[in-house]
Amino acid sequence: MNNKNKQVAVIYKSKYGSTKRYAGWIAIKLDADLYEVSDIRDKDLKSYKTIIYGGPLCAGKIKGINIINKNYDKIKNKKIIIFAVGLASEKKEVIEKILENNFSEEIRQNVQLFYLRGAFNYDELGLVDKVMMNMMKKVFLNKKEEELDDDARGMLDAFKNPVDFTEKSLVSDIVDAAY
Template identity: 65%
Template sequence: MLNENSSIAVIYKSKYGSTRKYAGWIAIKLDADLYEISDVRKNDLIKYDVIIYGGPLCAGKIKGIDLINKNYKMIEDKNIIVFAVGLSSKFQESKNTILKSNFKEDIREKINLFYLRGAFNYKELGVADKVLMNVMKITLKAKKEEELDQDSKEMLEAFEKPVDFSNKKLVNPIVDFVCKDIKIKY
């Protein structure tokens, strides 16, 4: 069990800003050290009791998750929380798929995975991301209206008008998990 003197690191990789926002909110609420992934060295991880990693979800993969996977043997005794940021509203349906796509079985059992909805602005995407998103757009537009679920409809609308589902309150389940399940006081 951890106590109020436990140390927490919040580490993130953000491409367009949503993950950075969430990581900052979590770090503030937990009085944690905040790092952008490029500023973390593997030996930095050793000094923390709780490691919270956040990254954007792209085609089922959490960007930057190799930080956890490649250093797992060194940090396996830590409390590890991962949050993925994406646009879908259907996380519970895909949670196991995301875990399987990002972690080996022995790691998967130790990871506490959360999902937070982010933002999307087609005009701000880089060239490679625009190509990927255009393929998705073409695929979605080829479907009949009745075949589109709510997420697909929202995605098509987001190509025309940016959306932002980011909300400070969405970090509360992560903060509560750290405080209640891991017993950190904030």
């Protein structure tokens, strides 16, 4: 491994593929080392100057984020960039809520967080995810039409018509932040 590759590690956890796709695009653009979270050891994190972690959102939590939280004291002197992948349209309050739900105040002050929209195909979900999504669908269906926001309407439609918001150009802000 040459020294340039030790500059940036892109680490990800992906369930249905959107996060893995984004992580791959970021790693290619930065000529970075790419790891699935289960393949990197805590001690390896120390050898990088920049650590980029991406994970899918599930009930407001970033899957696999413990790799950052539990190792924070060892890596806090590095550039830490996080990207979360979900389906909500990007809003400032979404990003603030993700930070709040996943990090202590100290970590929130020292990481850069980006939010990227992923994909949703109900037919490809596992059983547990289908049950969770059906509960969410019931909540939406029990509301009056005027009480639904655009995200809720879009989610209801996505049960019948799969959506994919992933786009290579969306990683450019993350790539720029790594420099």
